[in-house]
Amino acid sequence: xxxxxxxxxxxxxxxxIDSKSFRELKIVNIINDIYITLARRxxxxxxxxxxxxxxxxxxxxxxxxxxxxxxDKQKLPKYYAHKLNITxxxxxxxxxxxxxxxxxxxxxxxxxxxxxxxxxxxxxxLFSIAETLGFTDYAYFSxxxxxxxxxxxxxxxxxxxxx
Numbered sequence: 001x002x003x004x005x006x007x008x009x010x011x012x013x014x015x016x017i018d019s020k021s022f023r024e025l026k027i028v029n030i031i032n033d034i035y036i037t038l039a040r041r042x043x044x045x046x047x048x049x050x051x052x053x054x055x056x057x058x059x060x061x062x063x064x065x066x067x068x069x070x071x072d073k074q075k076l077p078k079y080y081a082h083k084l085n086i087t088x089x090x091x092x093x094x095x096x097x098x099x100x101x102x103x104x105x106x107x108x109x110x111x112x113x114x115x116x117x118x119x120x121x122x123x124x125x126l127f128s129i130a131e132t133l134g135f136t137d138y139a140y141f142s143x144x145x146x147x148x149x150x151x152x153x154x155x156x157x158x159x160x161x162x163x
Contacts, residue, residue: 077103
C-alpha cells in the first residue's frame with residue numbers, strides 16, 4: 001500500500017473512532033476518496049483505445065454502481081444484466097475484457113469487502129452480519145466467505161483482532 005493510501009486509511013480509522021458531528025458523512029467521503037485514488041492507480045496503465053467497444057467502460061461503471069446499491073440483496077449476475085438491459089453473457093464479456101474478472105467475481109468482491117468491514121468494525125454477531133448482507137442461512141454465508149477468503153468469518157475475526 002502506498003503512503004498516500006495508507007494515510008487515507010488512517011484518517012478513516014481516526015474518524016471512525018471519533019464521535020464528532022457529521023462523522024458518517026466524513027467517513028463516506030474518505031471512502032470515496034480512497035476508491036477514486038485506487039481506481040486512478042488501477043486504470044493509469046489501461047489504454048482505453050485497446051478495447052474494441054468503447055462503451056464497455058460505461059457499462060462497467062453502471063454495473064459497479066448497481067453492485068454498490070444492491071450487493072446486500074442481489075448476488076446473481078442475471079439480476080445486474082437485467083438492470084442494464086443486456087444478457088448475462090454480454091455483461092460477463094464486458095467484465096472479462098475490461099477488468100479480466102467475471103461478473104460473479106466483481107459481485108463477490110464487494111460482498112466480501114463489506115463482510116470484512118462489518119466483521120472487524122462492528123460488534124454485531126456473525127449471524128447478524130450474514131443477515132445484513134442478505135444471507136438467510138449463516139452456514140451458506142460462512143461457506144461463501146471461506147470460498148472467497150480461505151477462512152471462515154470467525155477465523156477472520158479472531159485473526160484480525162489479534163493483529
